[in-house]
Amino acid sequence: MKRRDFLKTALASAGLMAAGQETTTAKKKETFQEDGKFVTEPTKQIPILLRTDVLVVGGGPAGTAAAIAASRGGAETCLVERYNHLGGLWTGGLILPLLSTHGLGRDGKTTRVIRGIGQEITDRLKEKNMVIYERNPLVDPEAAKYMLDRMIEESGVRMVYHAWATGAIMDGRTIRGIFIESKSGRQAILANVVIDCTGDGDVFHWAGEKYREVQHRICLPRRFGNVDTIDKNAPGYTKQKLGWKTPTPNTYVKWEGSSSGPKSSCLDVMNLSKLQVEHRKAVWEEYEAIRKTPGYEKIFLMDTASQLGVRMSRVMEGEYQLTLEDSMTYKQFDDAIGMSGSWTSVPYHGGKIKSNDRPFWQIPYRALLPKHIDGLLAAGRCFSFDDGLVEDARVIGTCIVTGQGAGAAAAVAIKESNTPRHISRHALRQLLLEQKVLLEA
Ligand SMILES: Cc1cc2nc3c(=O)[nH]c(=O)nc-3n(C[C@H](O)[C@H](O)[C@H](O)COP(=O)(O)OP(=O)(O)OC[C@H]3O[C@@H](n4cnc5c(N)ncnc54)[C@H](O)[C@@H]3O)c2cc1C
Incomplete structure (x- = not known):
């Protein structure tokens, strides 16, 4: 036996190797099984990396806002991101303008509706001359990555970079956490509330929630x-x-x-x-x-x-499906978590409505709640909306608003020892107002 292998074996038998670390010598013999289409993965014990109140999966615009909102709301929060930066498509994807900051009010005046964390990020970037334009601000990607890191750190979020979420840990129809894969191997993170901010709805897909795929x-x-x-x-x-x-x-x-x-x-x-x-x-x-x-x-x-x-992929079937019609008619929701604006013209009732003539619109909490799975919320470009609203629902402004709404809701769930489905809508509203979100105008 080589000296290195001897040391590994000795350490492993003395229980001194880190959890999840494999030794070549200690590995059990496994039988390879395949039937032409599938291979069978052997059952194995997965080390628990950590337990947290709120686990946010995906650090794009939605996930970053969700983690900051949950942590500021008092919940112990962990954010998992597969790459080495926050901001998702906004920064690493070089999609730089934060669209939909403004919309038309009933009084005919254009109003800024993206406030809260969305405004805070751009205000902080403005101080560094790293953003241009007031309406639909366009950011520098490296400055935004830096600023999002700062905000995550200041909010006390536990950041896990370089880790892919690979599966949901389920207890019947309730999600209890996720599996991650990284250079440290396969590990589990357990949480009371999980927020799917992967953009592609990876988590609700693994959890068994219904969705449709929208290609773009x-x-x-x-x-x-x-x-x-x-x-x-x-x-x-x-x-x-x-x-x-x-x-x-x-x-x-x-x-x-x-x-x-x-x-x-x-x-x-x-x-x-x-x-x-x-x-x-x-x-x-x-x-x-x-x-x-x-x-x-x-x-x-x-x-x-x-x-x-990637503009679109899975769109969750939520408790409520937000529609283009809702967005065009100032529909009011008693569980609104924020508002978004417009950035493009849309075909509507046989005509085309120009961006500047489009109303701002409210987003209800129920559109972030999966229809069937408990303990889970979704935010960003995969929350629940119809095909007519795709162009507006997927933009960065809307994603940040849904992220902040989901994060705040998760914090309320923790405070109330409740499931996200049953939290007090009044308490959610109060927390979002404290976090400077515009709920109505
Ligand atoms: C070409 C193009 C142009 C666009 N133009 C604009 C524009 O001008 N303005 C605008 O506002 N919007 C624009 N958009 C839309 C906008 O960029 C995205 O819809 C928005 O970034 C979505 O935010 P998100 O947080 O939902 O998802 P994403 O930005 O996709 O972030 C998801 C995050 O989750 C991480 N992740 C995913 N899966 C896993 C996993 N399994 N484990 C761990 N981490 C994971 C990703 O790495 C990423 O960081 C454009 C999009 C495209 C593609």
Whole structure:
């Protein structure tokens, strides 16, 4: 036996190795079973990494807001994120504008409706000159990652980075926690309330909640640098589309163009793999074509997003399905958790209503509550809404509002020793008002 193996065996038999750490020598003999379609995973004991009041899965705009709201509401909170940063598509995905901050009131005046944590993030970025525009502010991704880390830390959230959630731990129809996979192996996190902020509804899917899949175009966002060097007087100059200005000097960000794919599923890993290769090639070819254009010789491709631009996937079947009709008619909900605005025109009753003419709209708590599973909430681009509302429900402003609503509700559930389904709506309202959320206007 080699010295290293001897030490491992000795440590393991003395119980001195960390929980979950495997030794090559101590491994039990397993029988390999497959039937042509499936392999059977042997039963095994999974170490518990931690127990918490509230567990938020996914640190995008929704998950970050949910974790901050829950922790500030007094609940011990843990946030699990598979990548190395917060902000999800907003930052790592290079989707920089926080849309839907404003909407039209009954008095015909445009009002800012995204307040609370959404406003706090952009106000703090403004202090650092890392955001441009008042309405639908566009942020610098690195500054936003930094600021979200600060806010999570200041709120006392326990952050677990570099860990994929891989399954739900169920007790009948009640969720008790999740399994994660990381360099530390497979571990369990137990919680009284779990909030699914994976964007793709991974957790409610594993838990057995009903949902539908909405497919959308998938793309690869990228940034171009040196835009101040463009020479419009160069002989042969023709305007190239480089996207939108960002707070980063001389930098534009672009999503569509040559890397805009057709509607397809992000739930198929082989499709994602194929799209990744195709989009990277398309972006590179686009870049080479731009550089060959007279006047654009010094443009460089600064970066591509660390994740594909997935707009939609699973949408949960909630206690209430919010509709486009609700959003167009100032529908009032007695369990409103916040409001969102508009950013695009929509087809409505045979016509097209322009963004500036669209009402702001309320979001009810019941749209975050799964219909069947207990102990669970969903926020972000997978909460419960109809197809007409997809373009508005999935944007970052709405995601932050639903995240804060879910986090605050989870904190109330902990305070009341209750399930999210049965919490006092009055207590939720009070907490959200304390957290500076605009519930009605
Ligand atoms: C091309 C494109 C353009 C867009 N343009 C705009 C725009 O201009 N303005 C706007 O407001 N919105 C825009 N959107 C929409 C917006 O970016 C997203 O809908 C929004 O970021 C969704 O927020 P979320 O928190 O629900 O999910 P996400 O941003 O997707 O965040 C989910 C987080 O969960 C993590 N996660 C996922 N699964 C797991 C798991 N199993 N384990 C652990 N962690 C996990 C992810 O890594 C990620 O951090 C655009 C989207 C795309 C794709």
